[in-house]
Amino acid sequence: MVIGGGMVVREQILPSLLHLERLGRVGAVTVCAPRHETVASLCEAEEIRRAFPGQSFRVLPGGPGERQPELWRSALAQLPPRQLVVVALPDQLHYKVVLEALRRDQHVCCVKPLVLTARHGSEIAEEARRRKLLAVVEYHKRFDDRNLMARRAYREGRFGEFRLGSACLLEKWRYRHSNFQNWMTAEHSDAFTYVGCHYVDLVHFITGLLPVAVSVYGVLDRFPNGREGYLWTDARVLWENGACLNVQNALGVPAAAPGSNLQGLTLYCQTGDTGALLAHADQQRGIRHSYLAPEEYAEPNPDFFQYVDFGGPGLTPVGYGYRSVEAVVDAVVAVEAGERTVQEIDGAGILATAANSGYNDRVIEAARESLRLGGSEVRCAP
Ligand SMILES: NC(=O)c1ccc[n+]([C@@H]2O[C@H](COP(=O)([O-])OP(=O)(O)OC[C@H]3O[C@@H](n4cnc5c(N)ncnc54)[C@H](O)[C@@H]3O)[C@@H](O)[C@H]2O)c1
Numbered sequence: 001m002v003i004g005g006g007m008v009v010r011e012q013i014l015p016s017l018l019h020l021e022r023l024g025r026v027g028a029v030t031v032c033a034p035r036h037e038t039v040a041s042l043c044e045a046e047e048i049r050r051a052f053p054g055q056s057f058r059v060l061p062g063g064p065g066e067r068q069p070e071l072w073r074s075a076l077a078q079l080p081p082r083q084l085v086v087v088a089l090p091d092q093l094h095y096k097v098v099l100e101a102l103r104r105d106q107h108v109c110c111v112k113p114l115v116l117t118a119r120h121g122s123e124i125a126e127e128a129r130r131r132k133l134l135a136v137v138e139y140h141k142r143f144d145d146r147n148l149m150a151r152r153a154y155r156e157g158r159f160g161e162f163r164l165g166s167a168c169l170l171e172k173w174r175y176r177h178s179n180f181q182n183w184m185t186a187e188h189s190d191a192f193t194y195v196g197c198h199y200v201d202l203v204h205f206i207t208g209l210l211p212v213a214v215s216v217y218g219v220l221d222r223f224p225n226g227r228e229g230y231l232w233t234d235a236r237v238l239w240e241n242g243a244c245l246n247v248q249n250a251l252g253v254p255a256a257a258p259g260s261n262l263q264g265l266t267l268y269c270q271t272g273d274t275g276a277l278l279a280h281a282d283q284q285r286g287i288r289h290s291y292l293a294p295e296e297y298a299e300p301n302p303d304f305f306q307y308v309d310f311g312g313p314g315l316t317p318v319g320y321g322y323r324s325v326e327a328v329v330d331a332v333v334a335v336e337a338g339e340r341t342v343q344e345i346d347g348a349g350i351l352a353t354a355a356n357s358g359y360n361d362r363v364i365e366a367a368r369e370s371l372r373l374g375g376s377e378v379r380c381a382p
Contacts, residue, residue: 001079003072003097004088005033005042006179008111012140012305013086014042015317016325018052022313026084026329032060032075034067051307051315072097081105082133084332090183091193095120098135102127107134107335109328113197113364114354116188118381121361125354132342134332135354139201140324142350144303146280150206159278160271161241162207167199168248169263175251176231181223184251190230191249192216192367199247199265200237200363201352206267206278210359213238214366217375230371237363238377259283259299327351 002009002017009031020026033039039059042048060075061068076085085101087094087110095115101108102124114137115121128135141147153159184194200211214237218230235247245267253262263283269276289298300306305321331351334340346355362380370378 001030001032001075001083002086002088003032003075003101004086004111005031005038006088009088010042010045010048012321013088013111013138013325014057015048015051015305015307016322017086017329018048018055018057019317019322020326020329022052022055025333028058030058030060030075032072034069034071036061036064047307047315051317053314055314073100076101076104076106079104079106082107082336084109084329086138087111090188092116092183092188095124098124099127102131102133102135105131105133107136107332109134109136109138109325111138112201112352113137113193113360114357115361115364116193116368117365118358118362121354121358125358128342128354132335134328134335134342134345134351136328136331137352137354137357137360138324138328139198139205139352139357140304140321141198141202142205142352143320143324143327144282145320146282147202147205150278150280154206154269154278155208157271159267159269159276160274162203162209162239162243162267162269164244165203165265165267166246166248167196167203167263167265169195169198169261170248170250170252171195171261172253172257173251173255176223180251181225181227181229185223185227185229186220190216190218190233190368190371191251192218192230192233192235192247192371193364194249196233196235196247196249196367197360197364200245201357201360202265203237203239203245203267204357204359205349205352207239209239209241209243211237211363211380212240213377213379214363214370215375215377216367216370218371233371235367236377258288258297260301 017029031039085106085108087097098108098110216235219232221231232250237245265280267278305319307315310316331345346353366378366380
């Protein structure tokens with residue numbers, strides 16, 4: 001069951017699950033959101049219909065009516081135990097829904113960031129450990145081959161030690177006009193919490209280093225509905241070996257600019273008197289298209305999530321967005337079949353879990369505190 005029916009569900013999670021259902025690797029899919037209109041729009045989504053002809057999914061609420069913000073509770077109560085629940089709600093709602101799903105004996109996959117405080121992350125990890133359930137955080141960039149290559153090479157010692165780096169992830173201006181303006185407001189989230197966490201997680205994923213302190217300066221701006229948000233952020237993350245990563249984030253790529261976002265990572269590394277460099281330009285993957293109608297220039301990312309025609313039926317999802325969901329499903333199936341333990345999956349460190357990625361929760365908590373303090377350095381909780 002998927003809880004939430006917004007952009008990430010439409011563009012990555014639901015099509016991935018529907019493909020896995022087509023392959024017979026998951027059972028029937030249910031999507032639950034507070035409003036029927038939200039789930040109805042998923043049923044009507046042109047790309048999903050073209051990709052999965054003859055397939056459908058159950059939606060909650062089943063028909064129009066009042067907004068039902070707590071519907072997920074009764075939906076969870078009716079689910080047989082030890083299924084997979086995907087939580088794809090606004091950042092500030094993850095904690096209570098993930099915890100309730102675990103208490104209902106469900107494996108959980110939550111979109112990033114898992115939670116906003118270290119204590120909430122530990123509670124989730126403890127509940128999952130006690131019940132031998134998976135609590136995965138869906139950091140799909142881990143499944144981009146360039147990051148898996150970097151991880152292997154770094155851990156083989158080919159880069160030496162990370163010293164100084166920079167990363168950015170700036171989303172398109174249109175995000176300001178989306179449902180984001182109803183939840184990504186200053187009191188709940190910010191550009192760093194929303195997308196900066198991806199690159200903090202990647203630096204750990206590649207290097208194994210842990211972050212120890214954060215300072216985040218945010219520029220308050222207004223969404224089109226008048227609500228205030230930290231829509232521009234500049235973060236400095238210090239690591240246990242003294243290394244420093246600068247991370248810039250925003251809902252700030254101009255509408256007229258090419259590509260679907262601006263993103264990348266550069267790490268300068270060193271061993272003794274020799275320097276090494278790792279640089280990923282993640283927004284330009286070598287494709288430049290100019291279309292006829294509407295007349296428009298695009299730089300699509302072939303690696304994240306695309307539908308391709310493999311000869312049918314319908315279209316096949318490919319890319320690291322799909323592989324990430326597939327890896328979660330494979331892990332749940334392996335645990336239920338007794339082929340792998342939750343501890344093994346935590347220990348392997350390829351899937352981010354509540355147990356093995358608590359550093360992300362500690363960074364987010366410190367970052368939110370730093371933002372409130374106008375950018376002062378805040379130590380991550382031990
Ligand atoms: N957009 C992406 O590409 C992306 C990628 C990875 C993770 N995420 C994460 O996924 C989560 C959801 O992101 P999204 O892009 O789907 O957002 P969205 O705003 O498009 O959708 C949010 C969904 O949550 C539901 N919802 C429930 N309670 C809500 C409330 N009180 N206020 C607003 N919406 C409420 C809405 O009905 C909607 O279905 C966030 O935690 C985000 O950080 C997003």
